[in-house]
Amino acid sequence: MSENVNRQVVLRSRPSGIPEAENFEIVQKPIPRIKAGMILVRNIYLSVEPAMRGWVGAAANYAEPVPIGGVMRSFATGRVEQSAHPDFRPGDIVTGMFGWQDYTLVDAESIQRKVDPSLPISTSLGVLGLNGLTAYFALLDVGQPRTDNTVAVSSAAGAVGSCVGQIAKIKGCRTVGITSSEEKVNLCLNEFGFDAAISYRRDDFSAVLGDYFKQGVDIYFDNTAGAISDAVLSHIAVGARIVVCGTASVASWDPPPLGPRVERNILVKRARMQGFLIFDYAHRYSEAWPVLSDWVRSGLLRYREEITQGIETAPSAIASLYRSENMGKRLIRIAAED
Numbered sequence: 001m002s003e004n005v006n007r008q009v010v011l012r013s014r015p016s017g018i019p020e021a022e023n024f025e026i027v028q029k030p031i032p033r034i035k036a037g038m039i040l041v042r043n044i045y046l047s048v049e050p051a052m053r054g055w056v057g058a059a060a061n062y063a064e065p066v067p068i069g070g071v072m073r074s075f076a077t078g079r080v081e082q083s084a085h086p087d088f089r090p091g092d093i094v095t096g097m098f099g100w101q102d103y104t105l106v107d108a109e110s111i112q113r114k115v116d117p118s119l120p121i122s123t124s125l126g127v128l129g130l131n132g133l134t135a136y137f138a139l140l141d142v143g144q145p146r147t148d149n150t151v152a153v154s155s156a157a158g159a160v161g162s163c164v165g166q167i168a169k170i171k172g173c174r175t176v177g178i179t180s181s182e183e184k185v186n187l188c189l190n191e192f193g194f195d196a197a198i199s200y201r202r203d204d205f206s207a208v209l210g211d212y213f214k215q216g217v218d219i220y221f222d223n224t225a226g227a228i229s230d231a232v233l234s235h236i237a238v239g240a241r242i243v244v245c246g247t248a249s250v251a252s253w254d255p256p257p258l259g260p261r262v263e264r265n266i267l268v269k270r271a272r273m274q275g276f277l278i279f280d281y282a283h284r285y286s287e288a289w290p291v292l293s294d295w296v297r298s299g300l301l302r303y304r305e306e307i308t309q310g311i312e313t314a315p316s317a318i319a320s321l322y323r324s325e326n327m328g329k330r331l332i333r334i335a336a337e338d
């Protein structure tokens with residue numbers, strides 16, 4: 001690659017469901033020139049999120065859709081290459097919504113934080129980034145775990161789910177992970193410390209699920225919606241909290257898929273079902289970072305990262321999440337760390 005080029009992954013067309021490689025195109029642009037008050041960041045790690053499906057769709061979402069021809073919206077972590085701002089110096093590691101591209105020219109407000117390089121800087125996008133923050137606030141604020149609660153987590157081997165399971169254990173809960181394969185079941189049990197785990201692809205999944213929830217589910221951390229959630233919801237305990245965090249198993253919401261009516265069960269169990277959006281918690285991120293960092297340092301919070309090499313791997317990366325191919329946090333490295 002020429003050092004004088006900024007490669008960008010831009011949106012070429014809107015997907016009708018899951019974004020595939022053909023919905024994106026890699027273009028080459030000049031590297032932006034530094035301007036007064038601005039910071040030029042050389043991106044090193046790009047994040048891949050299931051939420052990107054919503055960001056490129058035409059349907060109304062919590063964020064404006066990425067325009068056709070626009071750089072794909074993404075969190076990224078990189079090194080300050082040039083700075084015309086007094087708070088940032090070349091060499092600082094920073095993270096923010098920098099997009100899928102080599103270089104990003106940003107103002108100081110667009111930098112989420114300076115990254116502490118005493119932990120691997122890739123963690124700023126996963127366990128200490130959007131995923132860890134989501135697990136922390138959604139479980140603690142919405143789920144409100146109490147000692148001995150049973151917590152069920154879907155996408156349990158993934159970036160958010162693996163943190164949810166471990167934070168629930170830290171809070172004294174019993175955890176049950178739900179995921180797609182026996183390999184991921186083992187990851188949940190052996191790496192992330194779930195008390196039990198089960199693959200939703202087992203033929204007898206719905207039939208045996210009750211064996212895992214003899215006292216009922218006090219908290220269901222829902223990352224998938226769909227048939228997995230229908231099965232879990234039939235086991236909720238009185239006073240259950242259902243944290244609606246993601247809908248990964250639903251390929252399209254147009255038209256909305258039909259499912260069982262949950263209202264009667266919610267009423268009888270006096271349960272609470274609440275949606276969660278991490279961006280509502282931006283003013284509280286600095287509360288969570290030191291706690292999560294301490295847990296990572298002490299080994300209480302473990303993480304798995306799966307890093308593909310090169311910006312060429314970006315266009316197919318979202319679809320790969322929706323094929324359940326990732327083990328832990330999916331990242332793309334596009335430059336050396338130093």
Ligand SMILES: NC(=O)c1ccc[n+]([C@@H]2O[C@H](COP(=O)([O-])OP(=O)(O)OC[C@H]3O[C@@H](n4cnc5c(N)ncnc54)[C@H](OP(=O)(O)O)[C@@H]3O)[C@@H](O)[C@H]2O)c1
Binds near residue numbers: 178223250325
């Ligand atoms: N609300 C918020 O503010 C917020 C913030 C961050 C993330 N999220 C949501 O949290 C969830 C997890 O995000 P993440 O970044 O940690 O991703 P992740 O769990 O690391 O990866 C996505 C996972 O989704 C599961 N999945 C994909 N297609 C599926 C299908 N058809 N049926 C069932 N499961 C399927 C797969 O896990 P299996 O192998 O288990 O199938 C896959 O590994 C996502 O739904 C995401 O949108 C929400």
